[in-house]
Structure formats: C-alpha cells, structure tokens
Amino acid sequence: MCGIFGIFNVEHAEKYAFYGIYALQHRGQESVGIAVSDYERLRVVKKPGLVLEALTAKDMEHLKGSIAIAHVRYSTSGDSTEINAQPLIRETSLGQVALVHNGNLVNYKTLRSSLQEKGFNFYHTSDSELFLALLDAGEYVPEHIKVHPEDAKIMPKVFYALHQVKGAYSLIYMFKDRLIVARDPYGFRPLLIGRSKNAILFASESCAFDILGAELWREVKPGEVIVVDKKGMRTYQLFRQEKKAMCIFEFVYFSKPEVFLFGDWAYRVRKAMGMALAKEDDVDADIVVPVPDSGVVPAIGYSQEKGIPLEFGIIRNHYIGRSFIEPTQELRNIKVLMKLNPNRAVLEGKRVIVIDDSLVRGTTSKKIVSMLRKAGAKEIHLRIASPPVIGPCYYGIDTPTKEELIASRLSIEDIRQFIGADSLRYLSLEGLKSCVKNPQDFCDACFSGVYPVEYEDKALRMR
Secondary structure, X not given: OOEEEEEEOXXXXXXXHHHHHHOOHHHOOOEEEEEEEXXXXXXXXXXXXXXXXXXXXXXXXXXXXXXXXXXXXXXXXXXXXXXXXXXXXXXXXXXXXXXXXXXXXXXXXXXXXXXXXXXXXXXXOOOOHHHHHHHHOOOOOOOOOOOOHHHOOXXXXXXHXXXXXXXXXXXXXXXXXXXXXXXXOOOOOOOEEEEEOOEEEEEOOOHXXXXXXXXXXXXXXXXXXXXXXXXXXXXXXXXXXXXXXXXXXXXXXXXXXXXXXXXXXXXXXXXXXXXXXXXXXXXXXOEEEEOOOOOHHHHHHHHHHHOOOEXXXXXXXXXXXXXXXXXXXXXXXXXXXXXXXXXXXXXXXXXXXXXXXXXXXXXXXXXXXXXXXXXXXXXXXXXXXXXXXXOOOOOOOOOOOHHHOHHHXXXXXXXXXXXXXXXXXXXXXXXXXXXXXXXXXXXXXXXXXXOOOOOOOOOOOOO
16 A cells, blocks of 8 residues: 556656656555656655645756656555655665565564664664665575576675565665566565656556556566666566465555556456445345445446446545545544535435445444434445455555454444444455456455465554
8 A cells, every 4th residue: 555656768757756656646645755866876855745745846856867766655564754755765785776665574573683683774664674675685596587697786686685575565676777676476566567658667556657648568477576777678587476466455445446457457346346246235225325436436336236326425525635544543533524525415315325345444434324314314225345354454455453343343233233324234255256357366365364475473563
C-alpha cells in the first residue's frame, strides 16, 4: 500500500514523476517524494501530505534530470514520520543510491539487528532502508545467471541484497546513470512497465501511464530484476519459482478500478465479485446502493445480476481522502462523517441493499447503516463483496491486528447486530476465487489465514 513510479530517458523527468505519482495518490497519503538524476548527482525532495499540496513550484525547480523515481507512502513498517518518507537515499560503495519500495519485509528485525552488529548504521525506522544497506553487505550471483559486462560491478551487490530479504517488495533503485527494478519471487505487490517514445516507465498501477500518454507494455515478472541505462534494458530472472502469491486484496479494494494488474483488469474482477455475491444471495429489495467509491463496481455487477436498480443513495465528498489508510482511528471516525452523505431522494421508505468492498473493523459500516436509517431507509441489507477479514496482512496492506478485526472475534450474526443492519452477508472465499484468473496464484491470507511466507513475529504491527 504505497505507490511507486520511475522513468528513464526523458527530458524534465521530474515533471513526469510528479504527474505519474499523482495518479497513484490513492495508494498513500502520508508523504510524497521525488528523486532525480542528471547523470552526475541525485537530488531528492520529499514532504508530508498529498502530491498537489506538498510539492511546490520551488521544490520542483531543484529537481532537474532525465531519470526520476517517486513515491507516495503510507506506513506499514516504520514510524509515520517525515524521516521515513521516500525516496530513501544512501551513500554506498556504488555511490549515491535512491530507493522507492512498496511492500513489507517479514524478516526486517532479524536482518537489521544482524547488520547493526556488523557496524552498519541506520538512519530510518523503515524496513525499506535494508535494501540500501545490504548493497554493502556482500555479493552473490546465482549459477543460472550470466551478468552482462555493463552490470558486473553493481548486480552482484543487488542480487545479494534481494537474496537476504523475505516478504513483499516491488522496488526501484536509482543510481546516477540507471534504474534497477525488482519484484519479489511471489509477486505480492504489482509493478508494471510502460513505454513512451524512447522513455521507459515503471509504476504500481497502469493509471500512471495513462495520465502521461504512455503505453502499457507488460508487468515486471515475479522474481525478475530489470536494469535500464543508456545501453538499453537488460533483464535477469533472479528467482525461478512456480508458486505465486499476488495480493487478491488489490482487486478487492486497493487498486483503482480502471487499471490493469496481475494479468487482468480490476474493473472486470470487481464487477464479477458483485455478480458472484448476487448469485449467493436470496434477499429481495427495492434498490442497490454502493458505498462509494470502491463499492460502485461490485454494486453494478450485483444490480445487473439481480435485476434490482442501482441508485446512488450515498454521495461522496471527493475532497476528503480515503478513511481506511489514515493511521489513527480518530481520523477514520471523523472522515466517515465528513465524506459520505445520504441521498434522501432515493432512500426514504426503500428496502436497500448496500454494497461495500470489505468490512474490516466494522466501525465505518456501523456509521453508514445509522446514517441510512436516519435518512429514512425502511430496511438495510449490507452485502460485502469479499469474505470476512480474519487475519492481518504482513506483506504491505495495513489491515489491523487480529484483535481489531471484527470477523476474527465475532460471528456474522454478532457483527450484524453491532452494525445495526437488517441482514449481513459476505461473498464466500470460493466465490471470490472464481472471479480471478488462476486463483492458485493469489495470496488470500487475510481471508483464509494461510500465509505463503512465514513472518518472524506474529505480533509485528510496526508503525
């Protein structure tokens, strides 16, 4: 749940980075940063807040170059402070290196302690810093890889770093003359490649290419490492692993509906989720009402499958950010009331099916149900287009601790009573899996409790 962007070989790369990372704003609202290279030195600007508000014209004047990386952050590992804003930059034996990272490392504490014992200094509390520190910790080249002469100095150090870490990562290293891009062997987090004339672009979601008029080329493969410099693009399949664990929650909630990732279109998957939910449901009602924005597409599928008209019974104020990714519960509570307003014109006296993408803590759903009752809804049937969230994510999505997850401690009937709905139903896990291609290639740990990569501390919820 961060957004990363990179671009190589374009005049005013900083401007492309600005708009590219703006397109990924939904992936993180705590901070934004851009780093550029003019082939001589790296420059970086990072600020707390949103892209359009945080970065000023004066900031951009300091960023001139043909290579750029950018990041929007929300914290899963490390404090939610400005010091952990990315890109991170570090002086290494390879010169200055900057980094942007989306994911979460499950062996962070062990690795960091080991490096500190060897005399390595750390300047942040984010797990992302490990990727930079490890560049000076050793060298490694697998037997199946032949390193290109242009990469002989750098890649053994990069390969070593990637072999030490465990967990989820899609990342971009920026050196003064090149970008190096990597995705973990399970492919937890998305990362795509785009092209625009002679420029190569990388982004967490394809919407970053759309805003720049670039062409979506392909996805970075799980376990793949890519080098881009003036000589061209070279690719190494560092990890050869058949098992994948792409995050199915990207389709449920996090990615934008119009994007392509994990070999499919998010819109198609979300609409299929709504249709599958309708097939599993027997409730009758007058209207289908989505919780905007992430509930809209599954609500379309549900409405079409059921033949019940869809109405916008909840109107969203789009000047308010997404409550789910705010770091404190107090801010979530306030923002629910600020950003959603009932549409009495369609609600009064109606039996309403409310479609939401997921139900995590239950506090937002409780407020929505109360709001709709006050607006005159006769019946409220809450339908969730995903299964109950029963386990926290250790791979980069900020689901809470198990104790905070309402479905991990209450039955569906108890949850219904807590939120005050007339009925409550979730999409089954089997129904969700039926909506994606190759369901065996997805991680559904938050719904199933089956974790594909062991984590070192079950209580680990570092902020």
